[in-house]
Amino acid sequence: MIEAIEVLLKHWGDQLAQNGLGGGLPSTMGTIVEFAGCAPRGGVYGARLLVAGAGxxxxxxxxxxxLYGIERLEGGSALVRLAYARYRNEPRLTIAEQVDALELGKGDAGRRAYYRQVGVLHERLQAGLLERQGKLAGMRREARRDGERMRKAAAQQAGAAHRGRGREFEAAQGGQGAIAAHKAHKAAAKTAQADRSSGDSAS
Structure with a gap:
């Protein structure tokens, strides 16, 4: 048994008991009757998932x-039934009742088979979660690389457009060197303006 996975599965069972699998909102009157007021709030704020009993x-x-992935594997449906019996069933069943419901055997043999199944469930769930997180991290890295490529291409395109406008300006002002002459003219005008402001120029 993996303790962290046990805690996570208990949380999963509680979430399903409170919020179901999602896909719809409860009626206002039904929520008030069930909870004697507003529904307890669940979910992660800032995420795209709905909160307040909506999933x-x-x-x-x-x-x-x-768990959907595990169910498609050989022997996976039995593990998913175990997950629902151990973590989701309301009212909660005792271990003996779960062993009997899952038809794992009688007495000590049944309990040993039950805990072996719990161990296998934990291992497969942990492996599946790590695989999903690895894929998500890869997708994020790829998205960052795509973003960098797009930013670089946009900068190159902007630079090319700027150079094109410069060539058009030079052509309109009499050929190559017109931009430099224009900048020198502006600098000279600024210098003259500064001199007049300071009183250094002759009246």
Whole structure:
């Protein structure tokens, strides 16, 4: 058993009990009747997931996705049934009741088989979550590289456009060197203005 995965699965079960799998909003009157007021707020603020009873938070949604993947593997459906029996079922079942419901055997043999299954569930879930996080990190790196390429291309395009406008200006002002002459003229005008302001120039 992996303690961190056990905590995460308990959170997943609580989220499903409170918020369901998402996809819709509860009615206002139904929420007031169920909770005697406003629904408890769940979810992660700033995320795109809805809050206040409209679906599981990010962590629980990630567990859901990995469980869907596990279910498609050999023996995975039994592990998913175990996850629902251990972490989601309301009212909560005792270990003996879970062993009986999952048909894992009788007595000590059934309990040993049950805890072996819990261990396998934890290992597969941890591996699936790490794989998803690795893929997400790769997607983020690729997005950053794409962004850098786009910024570089935009800077090059802007530079080329600026140089093109410079050539057009020179052509309109009498050929190559017109830009330098224009800058020198502006600098001379600024110097003359500064001299007049300081009183250094002759009246």
């Amino acid at each position: 599981p938070d990010y962590a629980a949604a990630e567990v859901n996705q990995v």
